[in-house]
Amino acid sequence: MKRKITLKQIAKELDVSISTVSKSLRNSLEIGEETRLKVQAFAKFYNYKPNNIALSLKNRKTKSIGIIIPEIVHYFFSTVINGIEQVANEYGYSVVICVSDDSFDKEVLNMEMLANGSIDGFIMSLSKETQYKGDFHHITEVINQGMPVVMFDRVTNDILCDKVIIDDKAAAYEAVQSLIDNGRKKIALVTTVDYVSVGKLRTDGYEKALLDNGIAFSEDLIIKIEDVDTCEITISELLHARAFDAVFAVNELFAVTIIKTANKMGLKVPEDLAVIAFTDGIISKYSTPTITTVSQSGEKMGSKAAKMLIERLEAEEDDDEEHTENYTTEVIETHLIKRESTD
Amino acid sequence: MKRKITLKQIAKELDVSISTVSKSLRNSLEIGEETRLKVQAFAKFYNYKPNNIALSLKNRKTKSIGIIIPEIVHYFFSTVINGIEQVANEYGYSVVICVSDDSFDKEVLNMEMLANGSIDGFIMSLSKETQYKGDFHHITEVINQGMPVVMFDRVTNDILCDKVIIDDKAAAYEAVQSLIDNGRKKIALVTTVDYVSVGKLRTDGYEKALLDNGIAFSEDLIIKIEDVDTCEITISELLHARAFDAVFAVNELFAVTIIKTANKMGLKVPEDLAVIAFTDGIISKYSTPTITTVSQSGEKMGSKAAKMLIERLEAEEDDDEEHTENYTTEVIETHLIKRESTD
């Protein structure tokens, strides 16, 4: 077992100075051809590669970006990571991933762990608990330290930084409008608890679509679900009452649960009940019937976020501390993917 | 914007030496109480945290582990990451993730990128291409450099290292046996191309179960799929011929595709066709009918792999280069999760 070779070892072996080795390897003209080639040959033979850590320390940049997300076993988030990873790789960055598990404390801890030099910048989506508490001091802190942060999807207005989002409100509006266009009148909304920013926005879009079409908006048709596993009862009750003929669900898990419940009761989708879900994931594609969804383009969000972050990082390099705080919020386009759950 | 404060800056500010500051913060008895408290107060006020990079360089360990996987938008792999992440976090490690995209070159590149000091050890699952080529020099290399590697799921016998796998053959055997127990006679196997190690093993288990039960084994009933999108035709042809009354699919994507094809042809699952899939993912849980699967316990694999790696890392610390190469292969238990696609 041979440990990785260092400049120092090469220098000692060839009986030259460390600087000579370093310069030879970087093809500096300062070094005579003979020495240069000798060093290069030796380095190649021993497969010399500069130590990343030492480089990071010297250059004050790690060439890696930190990702903080609420969950990883989650189609949307994993597509986002995929998008980030691809761009990062392209630019020679690695990604280090931390999962907050939707816990505020973990989010804070993870950020602190990474903020002490491990990474050059963050890409993150807020945990539920963080959104609920409204406490963003940990994010402010890293930003104040001069570390760029890009937020995506679950963002907050309380923090000034680059953001990548979809127009949740407009997308919800479009989805609900399409249900109305198909003659649906009683459209239910199945959503999460309020403090999740995107849930709120989607509710707004839903409401606006109804009102714009002269349909009464009723709180009774809004079903707020905290735990997927226990929601079946609520849903089946409402279905029994035939309270609605269409559903807009803020995620595909809710949607598929609704469809299954409806099927059990002998209701047909889409004839008796049309369903549209947010988040175009794998469930929608393979459920029976397949589910009409609003594509959320996680990959595009990820790659966009990564590009914004890296751009800022490389810009910093030139301007060197010049602070042009022109934060932008990128809105990724969504579109409706029509499948079998609507007519 | 205040950059992170360093020992040096504190020292300068308080007009003491760097070592005094360092020792004060580590509560060394060498330093008088007055100075110690003054330094600590100052450090706390400026929220001093030691720089990870400097520590890594000094201690020659980064407290982070590298994960190389073929895909990330993939239920099984993301559950594995989840398992790894949890354990890693518990022990104060971060995880940096690279996706090989099932490409040999990317796998090599990613490993090289991380191997130069960025991480303390690897947890990886081989890319298809790597398994196809049978070229593992990049892995041998990092192991030779003294960097521990733990492989999971898609492993190879050509590399000596710790491994975490499931008993693919036994699991496949159990699944097929359960189909036979339910009176199925013509059981098809839908699998991937041969060079993927797990695909091969599952085929072996399938074959053995048939033979043990005195059922003829026929190549005609083995369907090798390279691309999911184009497999529907093959499947429907075989279904038309009523060539089989049960299917064992090596992943849930194949399974759900088969079910959908069967449904289109008016065949009922499980009455006309029983289906079991490997990999208990999200599709199986939400498809209609829900699919009986072999649970692969990705999370357990991940946490086990992480534990093995970290244990080895911490052991190295003590023995310091003492090489007790007692590699182990951990076999994670699987079990059959019965759902609607079988009777």
Add this chain to the structure above:
DNA sequence: TTGGTTTACGAAAACGTGGTAGTGTTGAAA
């Protein structure tokens, strides 16, 4: 020979930390 320019390399600092060894002062015991 002198002065000046190349050529070819080395020494040292810096990045931030932590540990070992040392240094100077004080007070008390011998």
Add this chain to the structure above:
DNA sequence: TTTCAACACTACCACGTTTTCGTAAACCAA
């Protein structure tokens, strides 16, 4: 008064790089 220990702190080294600056030797022109 000398000696020794305790105290409180500083110097220095190492981790692996890159880079700036310095300098010796060689060469050339005057």
